[in-house]
Amino acid sequence: MRVRKMTIKDHSQVLSLWRNSEGIGTGDGDSKKDINSYLKRNPGLSFVAVADKKIIGAVLCGHDGRRGYLHHLAVAPAHRGMHLGTSLVKACLSGLQALGIPKCNIFVYKTNTNGLEFWKKAGWNTRIDLLVMQKKPGS
Ligand SMILES: CC(C)(COP(=O)(O)OP(=O)(O)OC[C@H]1O[C@@H](n2cnc3c(N)ncnc32)[C@H](O)[C@@H]1OP(=O)(O)O)[C@@H](O)C(=O)NCCC(=O)NCCS
Structure with a gap:
């Protein structure tokens, strides 16, 4: 079992893992084209965990120059x-730290109680003063 950098060749296995993971919402932003663009824009920051040539864990990580963001952390149920989830997150945070990004944010569904427990145990703080808002440019 090893953790390595994600490449676009991993896309179909990674998407399948995400689609089969409770607490992860996939959509048009997870297409091969969009993930390729994300990986190119954030080189070397997203990771997969591999066992017997199969992807059993994955996480996307990027930054906007001042804050980091983790998305879609998933480990196959078996x-x-x-500590694979922990290793994937550590790999991302080390990458952000090396780039001088001082803080990292995550988005977690309110209903994802297992995911929330994982993050809390790992020392992530809930920003109860914030809500996420969204708009489509041009709408
Ligand atoms: C969340 C998830 C990635 C955790 O992966 P994992 O590899 O099982 O996590 P780890 O083994 O690294 O767990 C680290 C610690 O958190 C604890 N932990 C993990 N999930 C937990 C839970 N639901 N409740 C309480 N503790 C939990 C582990 O027991 C471990 O504790 P330890 O250090 O004392 O041994 C995995 O459960 C998953 O893929 N869930 C579905 C997708 C999801 O919700 N992702 C998060 C999206 S925001």
């Missing part, structure tokens, strides 16, 4: 509880 491989949970072995």
Whole structure:
């Protein structure tokens, strides 16, 4: 089992893992084209965990020059509880730290109680003063 940088060749296995992971919402932003663009814009910051040539964990990580963002952390159910999720997150945070990005944000569905427990245990703080808002440019 090893953690390595994600490449666009991983897309179909990674998308399948995300689609089969409770607590992860996938959409048009997860197309091969968009993930390719994301990986190019944020080189070397997203990771996969691999066992027997199969992808069993994945996470997207990027930054906007001042804050980092993690998305879609998932570990296949049979491989949970072995600190793979922790290793994937650590790899991302090390990458952000090396680039001088001082803080990282995540988006978690309110209903994802298991995911929230994982993040809380890892020391992530909830920003109860903030809500996420969204708009389509041009609308
Ligand atoms: C969340 C997830 C990535 C965790 O992956 P994992 O590899 O099982 O996590 P780890 O083994 O690294 O867990 C690290 C620690 O958190 C604890 N932990 C993990 N999930 C937990 C939970 N639901 N409740 C309480 N503790 C939990 C582990 O017991 C471990 O504790 P330890 O250090 O004392 O041994 C995995 O459960 C998953 O893919 N869930 C579905 C997708 C999801 O919700 N992702 C988050 C989206 S925001």
